[in-house]
Amino acid sequence: MKTTFVSTLAIQSALRLTVQRAQAEMMNAQTEATTGRHADIGLELGAQTAKTISLNRDVARLHTIIDSNALVTNRLSSSQNALEQMANSAQQVLDTLISMVDINDRGRLDVAAETVQTAFQNFTSFANSSANGEFLFAGINTDVKPLADYTEGGSAAKASFDAAYLAYFGFTQNDAAASGITTAQLDDFLTNQVEPLILGAGWNTDWSSADDQVMTNRINTNEVIDSSATINADGPQKMAMASTIVMEMLSTPLSSDTRQELVERAIDYVAQAITGIDFQRAQLGLSEQRIEKANDSIQVQIDLMSVYIGELENVDVYEASTRLTLLLTQVETSYTLTARIQQLSLTNYL
Template sequence: MKTSFISNLAIQNSMRMTISRGQVEIQKLQEEVVTGRFADIGLSLGAKTSTSVSHHRDVQRLETIQDSNALVTQRLSTSQLSLAAMSDAAQQMLEAFIVANGTDDEPKLNVMRRDVEASLELFTSSINTSVNGEYLFSGINTDVKPVDDYLEPGSGAKAAFDTLFLGHFGFTQDDPAAAGITTAQMDNFIDNVLEPEFMGPNWNTNWSSASDTNISSRIRTNEVVDSSANANGTGMRSFALAAIIGIELMDSPISSEVRASVNEKAIEYAGQAVTGIDNERSNLGVSENRVAKANEAIEAQVRIMKLHLNDIEGVDGYEASTRMQSLLTQVETSYTLTARIQQLNLMNYL
């Protein structure tokens, strides 16, 4: 009969390796139970890994657009609030002109002028609104304040008007000689000198620093919208023109007939301002609606892709938990056996 030598050290090392492998597998199974997906995607999916990576990239791109759309929504909602304030200011200015219609009473004209100045101040502060350091109504020139305050000392816009009036009539609007201006002459000044200053290219030189190009935002992979307005719209130009007529001409020393004609022009431009600004609000409202629908579509796409990813990468949580419990039992048994084997020593039996 032949006997073979078996080392208890070899048995201990074998148990130790079993425990080590079991611990690694337990960690992997714990991760799978917690995340619900394979711990090692490449090892588990093999050739299908590229599909998983592609879907993850698509989900990340869509979620990036969702984050961008949140900023677009903020810009649009803030712009709407500012436009609402501008529309209210235009309406208040229109009412001030209507109340002053047909009057030469100086106190009433002074009240009208204060109301128009208050409306212009509200308009200016609203159109210069900024969010996150960007001016909302500067178009793509987001780092430039779109409109300076006309009522501030040293205003370039004020200087431009004074130059226009003096160059056309040969005296200032406050000069007593203004009483000699006829209705035809004043209409000619407003229609052929003042209005082109606001509606033509000089608006961008003397009045506005905004760009005509609005900010465009990609709200879906295949859809782009304008996400801002700018200070060069017809409504904004008409507002400024009406306000300047009210501030500079209505209470100047002109005749009653001329003042009535000027007031009629101011009412006309103020009405155009209300309409134009409300049109801007409508345009942004369309963009807001498109962004909301885009977000709904993106959310649906993300859900579908994540469901597909779960089909590819997902693990059976119950099965993984059962395997983990089985491995824990095996490891505990290995610990017990290892401890007993370590106690096997010939000296204990001598």
């Protein structure tokens, strides 16, 4: 028979190592019980760790797209609201022109011209709307106010119109000689002089600082949309054309026939403006619908990936909680044994 010497120090050391291992396992069990995932993904999954990392990266990328889509949706919504107000301003101009019964009454002409001026000022204000520090209708030049204010002092657009009028007719708008302007002269002036200033090259020179290229955004892994509008579109230009000729010539001393021709031309321009603005609204509405569908598609992808990630990473929370309880009991028992062993000393009996 052989006996082996075992010291109390050796027993205490063994218990201490047991406690340390149990504490480490407790931390892992607590993490798993709290998060529902393996405490050490790499240790548990081994070679499949690369797969779960790749899936989590894809999910994070898809969430980033959804967050970006929220910003794009906000820009589109703000643009839609501004375009609605711009269309309302154009409709106000149209209603004013259509409701003109007596086109020779000076008081009514002045009121109509002032109404159109106010409506166009509102139109300009909404055309220069911004969201999150970006101008909505400047195309890709989002840091530049897109539309110059025609009624503002020193307006280049007004100076160009005044110069063109004087050069063509030989007198200013309010000169009494304006009563001699014929309908043919008016049509020629509007078509060959004013339209190039507003609907042609003069637009980018005197009116607009916007870019023709609109903003684009990727709303899905393989889908890109136009996410803004530009003031350089046909609708805003026609609105500027209609408003300008009304503000400048409606209450001037024109003959009845010539003024009637002016009103009819203005009505035609503003009607085209409303159609053009509504087209822009429809285009942005289509982009909003595509974002909504893209978000639904992305969410389906995220849900599917999350299910597969869960199958790889998730643990049984109840099992982890039970294991944590057992480990806690084990540690407490080890503490109790350690305390009793420390009392096994001959000095306690001498």
